[in-house]
Amino acid sequence: MQPDGGDNKIGGQIGNVAPGEALKTRLLTTLRVIVTAPQNIGAVPHGTRRTAPLSGGDFDGPRLRGTVVPGSSADWLLLRVDGVLEMDLRVTLRTDDGALISMKSFGLRHGPSDVIAAIGRGETVDPATYYFRTLPRFETADPRYAFLNRLVAVASGDRRPEGPIYTIYEVL
Amino acid sequence: MNSRPLLLLRLTTAVTAEIGSTPNGKLSIFPVTGGSFEGERLQGKVLAGGGDWVTTKSDGTIELDLRVTLETDDGALIHMTLTGVRDDANNYFRTLPRFETAAAKYAFLNRLLAVGIGEIRSDGPVHAIEEIL
Numbered sequence: 001m002q003p004d005g006g007d008n009k010i011g012g013q014i015g016n017v018a019p020g021e022a023l024k025t026r027l028l029t030t031l032r033v034i035v036t037a038p039q040n041i042g043a044v045p046h047g048t049r050r051t052a053p054l055s056g057g058d059f060d061g062p063r064l065r066g067t068v069v070p071g072s073s074a075d076w077l078l079l080r081v082d083g084v085l086e087m088d089l090r091v092t093l094r095t096d097d098g099a100l101i102s103m104k105s106f107g108l109r110h111g112p113s114d115v116i117a118a119i120g121r122g123e124t125v126d127p128a129t130y131y132f133r134t135l136p137r138f139e140t141a142d143p144r145y146a147f148l149n150r151l152v153a154v155a156s157g158d159r160r161p162e163g164p165i166y167t168i169y170e171v172l
Numbered sequence: 173m174n175s176r177p178l179l180l181l182r183l184t185t186a187v188t189a190e191i192g193s194t195p196n197g198k199l200s201i202f203p204v205t206g207g208s209f210e211g212e213r214l215q216g217k218v219l220a221g222g223g224d225w226v227t228t229k230s231d232g233t234i235e236l237d238l239r240v241t242l243e244t245d246d247g248a249l250i251h252m253t254l255t256g257v258r259d260d261a262n263n264y265f266r267t268l269p270r271f272e273t274a275a276a277k278y279a280f281l282n283r284l285l286a287v288g289i290g291e292i293r294s295d296g297p298v299h300a301i302e303e304i305l
Contacts, residue, residue: 023175023287023302084283106268108285133285133304135268150233150259152266154173154287154304169173171266171287 025169028153029061033068033091035075035163047086048079057163059093064145066095083116085109087134099142105155105166107134122161132157136168175302178286179211183218183240184296197235198228204240207296214278216244224297234258236267236290248275254288254299265290269301 033054041049052075057068069092076088087107094100110116111130118125134155138148155166184205191199207218222240229235238254256267267288271281288299 023173023289025173082279082282106270108283110283131283135285135287146231149231150257150262150264152257152268152287154285156173 024172025154026172027061028168028170029059029064031057031059031068031091031093031155031166031168033057033073033075033089033163033166038077044078046078047081050077050079051075052077054091054163057091061168064093064095064101064148066093066097066099068092069094069100083110083113089134089136095142095145097144099140099145101138101140101142101145101148103136103138105134105136105153107132107155107157109157109159119159124160127156127158132159132164134166136166174305175287176305177211178284178301178303179209179214181207181209181218181288181299181301182296183207183224183298185224194227196227197230200226200228202226204238207240209242211301213280214242214244214250216242216246216248219243219249232259232261234260238267244275244278246277248273248278250275250278250281256288256290258290265292267299267301269299 034056035052036055038050038052054068054070054073056070059066073091078086080086087109089105091103092100093103109132115125115129134157136153136155140148152171153168154171155168158165184207186203186205189201191201202224204218204222205220209216219241224236224238227235236254236256240252242250242252251272252269254267254269258265267290269286269288273281285304286301287304288301290297290299
């Protein structure tokens with residue numbers, strides 16, 4: 001499918017990528033978070049809810065490195081009736097040069113029941129054996145990191161006993 | 173990150189309701205009057221009645237907040253939402269669609285994350301949506 005140009009109803013000409021072209025991504029950072037004991041809210045109308053506060057963590061990558069600010073960072077988890085775990089991670093990041101960045105990511109995790117059970121027992125499992133993907137968005141007031149306000153990202157998760165590792169890619 | 177094509181979504185929109193400047197930016201609402209979608213695993217039409225709540229922020233970027241109902245050619249209804257960012261200064265228009273359906277045949281849509289590449293064409297917006305593998 002080729003772009004056919006034409007007038008634009010909302011603004012100037014956009015789209016340097018033809019619909020149908022494969023998605024291109026580039027590594028942004030790798031985020032490791034440390035999860036503390038979850039608060040089990042229990043059965044709610046949508047599923048089973050629990051909240052996992054983060055006690056810290058760090059991130060390292062070509063354009064983004066620093067630490068996770070504890071206290072305002074947690075993952076709000078909802079185990080749906082179809083067995084899919086919905087994740088709503090909200091993390092405050094502090095870069096090594098002092099910028100504060102708010103990150104929110106919605107994600108899904110699911111897989112074969114024996115794999116999910118092994119993760120539940122705190123075992124380290126090959127992340128290729130289950131689906132763990134998230135969609136981070138960023139907000140910052142720091143002009144050095146304003147590029148983060150303008151991008152969409154995808155992340156691949158790896159649930160380790162101490163907490164997940166997210167490899168975060170900018171969607172180009 | 174690996175992906176594979178999920179669907180190509182074409183929307184038709186009606187005259188915009190310009191809400192104007194709000195504390196969050198300049199809000200415009202695009203009613204969706206219809207459209208179509210096609211892909212290897214699902215195809216059909218977009219039902220009228222949805223819309224896109226579009227906010228132009230102080231940094232010039234545009235946030236999208238779209239809600240539509242898709243009807244497949246075999247009669248299943250799929251609730252689709254889509255958020256995203258449009259940054260015309262950098263020719264960047266990427267979106268994060270989500271799907272909800274009760275149709276067993278399309279339950280795989282409930283379990284996937286996707287990214288869309290958007291483009292505004294003369295006959296309406298087009299979103300090429302990739303499943304994140």
